[in-house]
Amino acid sequence: MAGTPRERAREQTINDIVRIGREQLSQVGAAALSLRAVARELGVVSSAVYRYVGSRDELLTLLVVEAYNELGEAVEQAVAAAGEHDAGGRFRALCRAVREWGLREPARYALLFGSPVPGYQAPAERTTGPGIRVVVALVRLIDDAYRAGALAANPAGSGPQLVQEPTPPASAQPGAALSDPLQHDLAAIRREFALAVPDALVARGTLVWTSLFGAVNFEVFDQYGRETFTDPGLLFEHHLDVFAGILGLP
């Protein structure tokens, strides 16, 4: 709110541009996002937009960053709103927040998690920070639960009773050996985030991470058949229970 009137006006205009860009995005998709259309909507000649935004790609970057932050915010708030000692509830809150944001904002979700925009490469130094908020929240949540002793020692998949062929593959057991380079990578992740959880749980964390987005993708991009599920939310809740089981969460 500080700054000279000019600075405030400038900030206001940038906000308008990003807002209009967001609207364009949901109407025509990222590939067809155009600065000229934004200018038209803003009621200004097309070249005027270049006072505020260096190029079309820069507007895309602004939109990517904003979307990541909004999703990250939603997820972090949802997790914080769940009971501090209810690890399972926190996990489910995180997943539901991702799903709800995706369904509410399909175009922006597509910008972040759909096909890459042809000819556009997001600049890592600006998008990485906002981009990892969700996975960081997930990892923190798992690690906290582990430290609090709230995780099952033998999570789902570690020792099923089989009808026949009773030897589950070794790497499915959280305590068992993972292949070497993978273990090296997982150790690096543990170090980077100062995690207490064992490697195998980090691996399962990435599985739940990708699977969560797989499930949300299917709904947002309409990849279940058109009338297969009356209420996809119920299926999602079922999936969450299985995911929780995979992590040893209650």
Added chain:
Amino acid sequence: MAGTPRERAREQTINDIVRIGREQLSQVGAAALSLRAVARELGVVSSAVYRYVGSRDELLTLLVVEAYNELGEAVEQAVAAAGEHDAGGRFRALCRAVREWGLREPARYALLFGSPVPGYQAPAERTTGPGIRVVVALVRLIDDAYRAGALAANPAGSGPQLVQEPTPPASAQPGAALSDPLQHDLAAIRREFALAVPDALVARGTLVWTSLFGAVNFEVFDQYGRETFTDPGLLFEHHLDVFAGILGLP
């Protein structure tokens, strides 16, 4: 190979158009696919393409159908190549075939499983058949294994021993009650494909289905950090073991 010379020439030209479209796709993405560019590449004036393809959208549909069929073919062949009684091997072969096709054909994978192409709606009557080949293969495989008694009665997640809070959520147990509308949908699926597997396994099947594509998405769309995993294939293999455990597969 039958038909008059004219008919054969015509077929040849359509094949060329689709092939060029495929190449365009991988270079500029679906949103920027253009009939004029195809015509240029074909060495023909732009209006000539309309002799063969009614519109840009129709070319997109041809490409979607072709891609679905190629992926379906790859998956079916991979499954068939695995040992007939090795349910776990068949499952892994299916998943690997999806991953390999996706990594080999990122643009076409994006066309099928990425963001929807703005302004284009695939005609269900032409794409549904090819589009369900993968999931049908998966469902068949699970059902066959179930009928052969090759599935664990108590798959992963059904009864973990917990450190504390020792009550896993009811719907995570394959035998337990699923919410009503969901159960209704699952029953409809079982009827449609004449399945022997219980509802809960159908639900887990959809979870593995979406999770498989979630994992492949992450690799194809480069959503793990750029240098997080030395060999993402190893992580994928680990995930496969967990997926197999979820289904009770060896």
Added chain:
DNA sequence: TGTACATCAGTGAACGCGCGTTCACTGATGTAC
């Protein structure tokens, strides 16, 4: 408090390019007698 100058926002024209689609047409290839 008033004036001179610098800064900035927005204009309008232009460059050079792309697109999907239609339409009247020329010529070559096929078909029927």
Added chain:
DNA sequence: TGTACATCAGTGAACGCGCGTTCACTGATGTAC
């Protein structure tokens, strides 16, 4: 086997539209003395 006609492939011009980006410019808003 030869001719008359129909079918089809491909041409070229046009319509009407869009885009990103640059550049010299006008006029308003701020700043320094």
